[in-house]
Amino acid sequence: MLELKSVDAGYGTFQALFGVSLDVKAGEAVGVIGPNGAGKTTLMRVISGLIRPRAGTITMEGADVLKTPEHRIVSLGIAHVPENRRLFPRLTVEDNLKMGAFMPEARAHFAERLDFVFDLFPRMKERRHQMAGTMSGGEQQMCAIGRALMSDPKLLLLDEPSAGLAPVVVQQVFELVKRIRAGGLTVLIVEQNVQQVLKVVDRAYLLEAGSIRASGKSSEMLADDSIRQAYLGV
Amino acid sequence: MLEVEGLVKRFGGFTAVNQVSFKVDRGEILGLIGPNGSGKSTIFNMLSGTFQPSAGSIKFAGAEISGLAPHRIINRGIGRTFQIPRPFHRLTMFENVALAGYFGQGKHSRVKAEEAAERALGMVGLPTDRTAAVDGLGAAGLKKLELAKALATGPKLLLADESLGGLDETEMDQAADMLRKIRDELGITIIWVEHIMGVLMRVVDRVMVLDHGEKISEGLPSEVSNDPRVIEVYLGTDADATQAAAAEARR
Amino acid sequence: MTDIFDIYLLEAMVNGILLGGVLALLALGLNLIFGVIDVTWICYAELVMIGMYGMYYLVQVFGLPYYVAAPFTILLVAGLGALLHWLVIAPLLSAPPINQLLATGGVLFVLQSFATVAFGIDFRNLGIRMPVLKFADMHFSYSRLLAFAAALIGMLLVYFFMKRTYIGTAIRAISQDRQIMALMGVDTKRIYLNTSALGGALAGLASCLLVLQYDIHPFVGLSFGPITFLICVLGGLGNFVGGFVAAFVFAEIISLGGLFSDLEWGYVLAFAFFIVMMFIRPAGLLARRS
Amino acid sequence: MRQSLPWIAGAALIALPFVYREPYHLHILILILIWSFAYTSWSMMGRFGLVSLGHGGFMGVGAYVTALLWNHLGVSPWIGIPIAMLAAAVLAVIVAYPCFRFRITGHYFVLVTLALSGIVLQVITATRDYTGGSLGYTPDRTKGNHLWALQFDDKLTWYLIALGVWAVGLLIWNWVDRSMDRYALEAISEDEDAAAAAGVNVTWEKLKITIISALMTSLSGALYCQYQMFISPDTVSGISVSLQMVFAVIVGGLYVSLGPTVGAVITILLAEILRIGFGTKAVGWDNLVYGVLLVVFIIFLPKGILGSIIDRLKTLRKA
């Protein structure tokens, strides 16, 4: 479904990604793990078009992502839940969700999708008229995921969705990821919470200093000694 | 050292913190946990003077402090970190901390401030050279800087809001050790808000649990992590927490 | 004291309301730009001035009827708004907002002196004289009633546009987090351009109605610019209803203050009122208390 | 070498009028110095994100109070100027204290201060029986002691006075720059809550710099009045004067001590050159050029001329 080939990317003179290749198949859940500053967020941004790579190719279901204008990339079916949520703080929850369904394709199904999201997060229904910026961290994370789901994407990019969330909610988030998968959605997820994420994804990549260091089935990764030592604190 | 009675905070019609009372003893590390939106940061904001409480009293070292301006509270010895780090990008790292040393202690002595800055930076393991910029710091560095700023104000009580969020496992362990060291070596009392149970439960002496702005449980980590209500609203089936609590119980 | 509470007081109050219509109309577009997308156009009133010249030339020189010239003028100023954005604001979007303020301040100079160079310093007048509505011993001009009605309708339309439509929501969102707009499938450039054009069009509308009441000269903007800004803030930035109400409050103070004392005291009072209100209700007249 | 540079430059500036006596050029220099001081006063606040459009008001208070006291009560400017400065400071506190207390920042602060200069302008205009209204106001020429009246006919004296005041302005700028208060104000400008959490008394720090800035600005107004012997609401008060300050500082460079001075030199010379160059031949073109240059500057050299030059030098030195 999504395929990256030797992607280089960076900021100004600083290069953050070095020849990253990666693929995600339809219906799969794939994790990207790695230490702080490895370039995980950068990778997500490159995929969703927030920054353009310096070299390499990215295709989504055969379509060339790099040739698509950045605001049309959502229409390819890629939805990105950015790091730190990035809600519109002075819009209500409902307006935030509305923004998620901005694309003409999505507008037609707005009511349906809204029900879907409210089903998933009843808390959001309670707070639909609250300014997003005044909600707690966990509530905001729900809203951010909800917003991404509003566009009815095929591929969901999640950047550290569990950061700052209560343990039950972390579990819920991962449960959610499972459910979303079960609903046929493909997921690419970046996480610090390695132990948990490896339980929900099928495969994972290990990113270090901007390069893919390892990849494989999550069970293999879990078993890998070096990974265990470095990231699982065991 | 800190006595909180019937603390309430309302936002419009919404009550974020409802009749919370608790005490913190000198030299203690109190863990403050609770689901997202349960009012933890709001309590911190009231303790540090950023928000005015809607009702209730806060006594620190015997004196009422609720309603004081933030800088006065800091000067009396309550330091805080922010959940999302808020460094001053226009100042160097050293200046960030020296600022806190200068104004936070209420002493307004430049020499003392710079000493305090060096000590605080050393404590958290950041470089003490004067030119290093903030912008080069990663997530972990920013959390450390946040902590160093709070330490430089010379607090007797430290409010640490999610010092671990966004860190990887090794960094988390380091940070937890650091909090312990701060308590042990500097004798600073700490209230710590955190969602990473595995680490928190290992470090704290006592835990208080909030839900919907109300205190629902309080006690030793082992007690709290076995409290069915806490498990229901917060911990879920968090294996780490249970493990850690078990370890604690053994000790 | 007795002669103060007479029909003239009533007339002054009604005049205040009508002046309020003019001010509300001016504040409308500015509120969109300044309040909603958080972009500063210090030169807003100068766009109105250019629009007034546009009307003058179309009506007086090319002999178009007023109602034909008006849409052209609105288009013209809308284009100017878009151009302003493209040339001046877009390069400064990520700069501190104060730089936008200053750059558009430069544009203010440019527009004023451009008007001086191109149109001369003469005062121009459209020469259209609207009838007057008489009621008891009070008289109201149609030009002001018209401005009042346009402000009201415009305010409602913009309000619903902002609240109900997707584009409206995107316009409100764009100032809060520009970088991620692309993730929502929003073409930020287009939103900005459209909003700027809309803001320009509202300025154009204001100029069509202002030419009925005021002489046109290169410095006419200075008479209105600052007041318009204050009104937007008093009403709460981005709050269209608030801006509308604030315009009337301001106009009443100016009008009644001017009746009881020298004209300037009306303005002094209005400005002082503004400062006091900033402290009582910093988020605007109609803001809900938090 | 670097240490002695300011001293050499200072000596040269003091010596200048004794060597070079072209009166009109001296006149322009004096105006540049007075305005440089005014701009420096503005930048004391502006550099910390406290963008005020109320400084026209402070300048107007400085100029008018001094002149009114002299004309109506015969109070010497030596006493009148301190009173005027005090009045400006009181005005600043009345407006700024609630602003800071209630966290009025950013656009809102700009507009509250804009209203302030609007008020001062309108009050001067409305009290026309005392202030002469929009026609302007002239301090009475003294028949007695020139020093007592602070009225001098020769440019040399004025040049030295203006130079002295300007230098003091720079000293104050640098003093603040090196103080711990700068850290506090930089911090406040980024994040008030976080600054408060570091123990900074946000309201007081902001108020302090505002008072200093208002005092300096009103002094510049009084000086301008004494030198020009004519003030009008439009030249020393109101929004356009405030804007003029902001423009000049931005063009020169907001974050460097000589930035406002460079701004004054450039804007005044540019206005002079354009006016004299184009003059009556192309009416209105001078302002057109001025405006375009301004826009171009802000877009391409946002740190101002001096700020950009210093940046350039720094990168060159590194390379």
Next chain:
Amino acid sequence: QEKKIKIGVIYDLTGPLAGGGSELQYTGAKIMLDSYAKKEVEGYKIEAVYADAQSKPDVAINEAVRLIEQEKVDMLLGFFSSAQCVPVAARVEQLKKFMWITTCISSAVLENKNFKYIFRPQASGDQFGMIAMDFIEKNSKAKFGKEPKDLRVAIIHEDGAYGVDVAKGNVAGAKKAGFNVVMKEGYSATAPDLSALVTKLKRARPDVIFHTGYNPDITLLLRQAREQGLKFGALVGHGAGYGVYEKLKEGLGGDVNHFFNVDPISIWLANQKTMDPKLPPVIKMVGEEFDKAKPGIAIRSAHVGMAASNTYVFLTEVLPRAIKKYGGVDPEALRKASMEVDLPEGGTMLGFGVKFHGEGTPMAGQNERSFPVVIQYVDDKSYVVWPKSQAQREAVLPLPAGTTYSDK
């Protein structure tokens, strides 16, 4: 070295005053100076340096200083706005240079200043205010059927030096005539709304309104007056904005019919029969040049003639005498020559004579023989109606019934 006199000429070419008449004054002065640039005066070439005061007093000061100190002009000529005249005159006197004021009328420029080098052939502000009152007083009984003490008059003015000064003359004149002054108020010429003022006027119910204003404020006031239904018997304007008929007409249409205006007489209206016979050809020349500069203007503005005439007086009376009798064009020579000017009534294109108040008198430097006239606009033509000696026709007074503002 070639002998020449360098004259610095300052008017407003930009800003609000430019449209209020300053630019027309500039045109008038330039026509005259240009015509002399070709010839020489007593062997001296005339060189003019023009500057734009941009409608701002501080720019005017700056330009004056620059022309004197930098361009080294021998004297200054011009100045439209009294707000500029007051400070500039003080400056020029301080610099001991010669200044010839063609236009600005404020008494404050000269009153009690005891200037030595500042001369103004132009009428002064009080004279404007006084003659207007005089005119109404003499017509009060006959036209309004009221004793002067029963006549309700309102005095309103823009609050610049000009308006304030004329209003002062108005007040003095009203007192002398014994009018019932029901309202006196100033306002800023840049005020965006004057409806409150109109309401106050309505409440005051004046028979006659005496108004001094520049251009946009006049149109604004009168337009709002019409819209609010203000009625009165007559309106007397005082120069500046009221002197530019084209603009009034453009802004107010037929409503301006029968308005009065106090101004120095337009050189094209002055009574040529009582005038020095060498002047009519000059008037014709100015008219032709003006038509070339500004084609298609119905009524040649009085502003043009004012500057032209006053400049002409300098070039023909002061300059030659200074050179011949006092040996040059230094301020002292120009001053002495000015003091000796003695033209009888009819000696200038503006009808009046020239003789300056001497040193030590309160108005030193002011022309004691100047006077403005009252003209009336009737059906797009202007007629002198007062004083009797210059009058071309009987005044239409009060406003004919049925016209917009008529209180009948």
